[in-house]
Amino acid sequence: MSNAVLASDRPGSAPITQERGQRAVFCGLTSIIWLHRKIQDAFFLVVGSRTCAHLIQSAAGVMIFAEPRFATAVLQDRDLAGLADANEELDRVAAQVIARRPEIKTVFLVSSCPSEVIKLDLANAAQRLGEKYDGRVRFIDYSGSGIETTFTQGEDSCLESLAAKLPADDSGEPALMVAGSLPDIVEDQFARLFEQLGIGPVHFFPARSSTAMPPVGPNTRLLLAQPFLGNATRALEKRGAKLLKAPYPYGAEGTTAWLRAAADAFGVAPGHFEQVTAAPRARAERALEAPRERLTGKRITFLPDSQMELPLARFLQRECGMELGEIGTPFFDQQTMAAELPLLPEGVRITEGQDLDPQLDRVRAARPDLTVCGLGIANPLESEGLRTKWSIELVFTPVHGYDQAGDLAGLFTRPLARQDMLEV
């Protein structure tokens, strides 16, 4: 397939190669697995096929024990043949959901490839249903389809849609918005740090409750906690928010730079910043000592998956001493990667998009010590004697911030430690 080459914005470094071919990635529906845990009074209703339903339950790996706050309205032959009125059908299914879960405050109508190809207008449906359940339940549509979104872009698309509906903040008082779902425990750690720094008010987006989504306005300073929010960022900018340029909060260095971007925007005195961050930063550095020993000099390759690849590569190279092989990313966004790119070593190979089989050939030829890849490919590579790390775990486990720096590194040391232990 065609390998178009982009002009580089990093003098002296390798260009970003674009690839087109077979991709081995999840679609955006996958992000429902963590979004529905994060926003606890919301329900995610996918309008799609049996494939969509099967994807979500398979990607989650296990059934979630409690009754899930997501479901799929599976399109049937009669829906496609036009025998059933799509609006009536949606109304009926939505009523079923609301009857089952009366405590739900927001229903996300999530479009899929099939619903988009037959041009089911979920925006319209959301509007209509919103009026019908006036005040009781809100309806918000977004795309999680595989033809539009890759894996984590599902969250991007969800937040983009939410961004347009956030309350306006015209207080004129500066406020910090931290965007991207974080595990509650990490969110609480960051909230404490911002408070100690004297930064406030701080709003996390998405909020834990769909009815308490943060306000946005020209006074909003936007700090991205997740690297996959390009479209949401632009939607928030449209509402007036100013994006703070920062690397992502992985590791001691990343977290410090990330916090500093906020501190600078809020005029926190350098001495005070130092005082607040010194202890947790030292803790993070200490936690990284042991993993660094194991990771130093080891070579790592990333297959495209979550858009977390560049920041993770930066962390592993700069703070854990790893050597970088090819870094694949499903999508490269100049704006959200602006502070990461300069931190990567010169000459590193970045590939945007995917052509699976040739890429696997390159992995086999390079035989890195560790390959970060999707669940479907991990065991096949392992069986060829290559160590792997499933990328989905990086999205599901708390990895951001000072107190998770050691855990984050640990995700990469474990496969290597295991290799050393096993004698079979």
Add this chain to the structure above:
Amino acid sequence: MELTFWTYEGPPHVGAIRIANSMRGVHLLLHSPQGDTYADLLFTMIERDRKRPPVTYTTFQARDLGSDTAELVTGTLQSTVDRFRPSVLLVGDSCTAELIQDQPGTLATGAGLDVPIIPLEMLAYSRKENWGAAETFYSLVRGLLNRQAPEPGWTRPARPQGQRPKVNLLGPTSLGFRCRDDIIEVQKLLESVGVVAPLGASPQDLLRIPEADANICLYPEVADTTCAWLQRTFKQPTISTVPIGVGATRDFLQELAETLGLTECEVTADAVCRLPWYSRSVDSTYLTGKRVFIFADATHALAAARMAREELGFEVVGLGTYSREQARAVRKAAKDYGLEALITDNYLEVEKAVAELQPELVLGTQMERHIAKKLGIGCAVISTPAHVQDYPARYSPQMGFEGANVIFDTWVHPLVMGLEEHLLTMFRDDFEFNDDKVPSHLAAVGGTSHRPAEAPAAEGADDAALRWEADAEKELKKIPFFVRGKARRNTEKYAMERGVAAINVETLYEAKAHFSR
């Protein structure tokens, strides 16, 4: 539209991938968007396959829709054939591709590739995974064998004197439930086996199918259509007893002998199977009348019901399947047990049935495992959909005599054992030995954390008309947890039938006497 929380089966094209992944030399080109590649992990993570399934996905995106997705198919076809050099290429659509109607099968047939093409029609909006597997297997067998089909009216010549009969084993697949071990176990019962397919077969092997004297339809969900076609076309009789359980294995051997015109069959269960003796052993007395709920694919549900009743002495209190294609057989069997079959692919309905029936054991899929866990009922998985722990390292067939042994152990394990049952009742006030504790052999399964909240009362029992007096409630608590739900249910039923508004200790024991068996 159909509201779906969890699904028992994937879409039909996942069935097609199962067939491709079962075989050697078969590759599947699937016209589909990128997210559909999740199917890889079913094989590499659940079944722990060492290789990616032999599938190439076109992974078209929205921007391709505007231009030419058909071109993408054509390009992918060529590169797939060049890279994988399959003996046969299957070509199909996933749900989204079915809508854009590029007809990849037709494109492939017309592309002048030097490999046989089998186009697949997957009907994503009305059919499901098992149907997809059956249809793919059928298309493949028919596509390859059509050319050697004899004239209509042809009759199969009798097997020459002295030639050993040969049978094919059809239906085992990748991701099927214990297929890997079943085919080994079934082959132990047979003198000479022709082709085993699709699992482990090559397209060349399929060409030899007509040589055998009969086909064993091991998994009707997958092989029914194919066996019927082979019977029509090549006059090969189908052996349709599925040998799960001692009785069914005997029947299977009987059917085999009759079909092949063999006079005797020397294998007897007692020689090789421990189940009959274990089930008669006195310690098994406590198994008598254990109430069991069964929900699975039709093959395994039917087999489990028969075994439960005839070979373990359980009482079957619920029987159902998610396989609508095989619903009729399950309905009929349920009737024989005095039950109405539960035919549904909505796990919420299954959950409701289990909660109402309060069985002592649930035999089901991974869905039922979750339901049972939630309700604090013992469970064994007997069918797909199954999880990684149901693809065990050890040899653990379900079929044949060893399969019966495996099943005996598996089903008995989650139950509270005989003596323990008595001890629990006797020492129910012992603070360390009471029914908040899990059976000791299950402690590792998660301590007491799975002990459910009090089992939900029967339908209608929350009716204000029915009230438990404090002493009766207290007495109920003394009944061990594994029968408490049933006791509550029976008492309420008894009270309602008699218009008793307040349940006291008397009512409790009246009901106990009434329902005692």
